[in-house]
Amino acid sequence: MSKQILILKDKCKGCNLCVKACSFGAISVVEKIAVIDAAKCSYCGACEPACKFKAIEIKVDDIDRSSFSAYKGLWVYGENRDGVLAEVVYELVGEGRKLADKLKVELSVVIIGDKTQNLADDLFSYGVDNVYYIENKLLKDYDTNSYTKILEEAIEAHKPEIVLFGATSEGRSVAPRLAARVKTGLTADCTALDITADGDLAQTRPAFGGNIMATILCRTRPQLSTVRPHVMQKAAKLAKKGKKIELKSTIVEKDVVTKVLEFIKETRENVNLTESDIIIGAGRGVGSEENLKLIHQLAEKLGGVVGASRACVDAGWIDHFHQVGQTGKTVHPKIYIACGISGAIQHLAGMSSSDIIIAINKDADAPIFNVADLGIVGDVFTIIPALLKSL
DSSP: OEEEEEEOTTTOOOOSHHHHHOTTSOEEEETTEEEEOTTTOOOOOSHHHHOTTOOEEEEEEOOOOTTGGGOOOEEEEOOEETTEEOHHHHHHHHHHHHHHHHHTOOEEEEEEESSOGGGHHHHHTTTOSEEEEEEOGGGSSOOHHHHHHHHHHHHHHHOOSEEEEESSHHHHHHHHHHHHHTTOOEEEEESEEEEOTTSOEEEEEEETTTTEEEEEOOSSSSEEEEEOTTSSOOOOOOOOOOEEEEOOOOOOGGGOOOOOOOOOOOOSOOOOGGGOSEEEEEOGGGOSTTTHHHHHHHHHHHTOEEEEOHHHHHTTSSOGGGBBSTTSBOOOOSEEEEESOOOOHHHHHHHTTOSEEEEEESOTTOGGGGTOSEEEESOHHHHHHHHHHHO
16 A cells, blocks of 8 residues: 655645644645655645645555566457457557557467467567467367466466456456456456556446446456457557467366357358448437438448447347447447437447547537537438439
């Protein structure tokens, strides 16, 4: 635990009220500004409420950091299938590189599978310092129990201070189990990450139904987070060489309690929102399923796809595969055109990182205009036909 007492010079009036309140003689007034003698101060807190001008702040860090020095480095979980890394891994590497540089530590990726070494050289070119890998035929297909065991053993052996996972079905499966095994906290579905002045990972995610954005700190090590795909920028290519480190594991066949018999690819054609450069988003303001035809026409004309707010999906106007937002897809297109979307925070959480946001709405006070690069106040059914005519 650490404590810090601050004198806010712009508020201090040199009134001596704090001097009178201090029983330890730790405060004096020099040139009309209160001065704290740290050697005498007991941080009892008596001076803070005594100051009528709110010029004294006592900050308490109640996290026990005595064991933190044993943990060092930032890891990214290298989710992969059939010898190909998931796209979110490159996004986490890009963000992880920034965080690792702030902490002045190495960035590493952990890869589990049966053929993993060949992925290392590609990762090094994106700024990764180390690739921890394990190759075992038993690990060809993802298995929650065995993958969790390997990660647990790796963390106990190498002690990273931060481990990032993609908020995918696999990441959401293994990360909470791992957190329980290593007795630490996990912040899920993060949309932003940063490093505090104390070196902690500040993890921001939607809370209370998406009505606020909460920043969460972990009181233990390592710090585990799952991060939504497509909210972080993909890592840039770098001319860099790294180090391959083979992980040792006690994994045996009995640890793999499930067996994948066959992968059956879905034949239904679903819209690929996450890979699209242009998305035309439809909101409640479109009015009906029939009116969505206009949105589809614009998407087809621009070579894009149709996205939708939860209101459209809940109304049954469009399939949930089109949903963008906190309970839908998180997208990062080059252009996002929001048609009749008010801009609820739940929807913004899924598309606010788009390169260019264009909003069309009759309500000039709609929150969507706060994030839009270009706003058009008007009726969707007037603007879009005119736009189609000009294309």
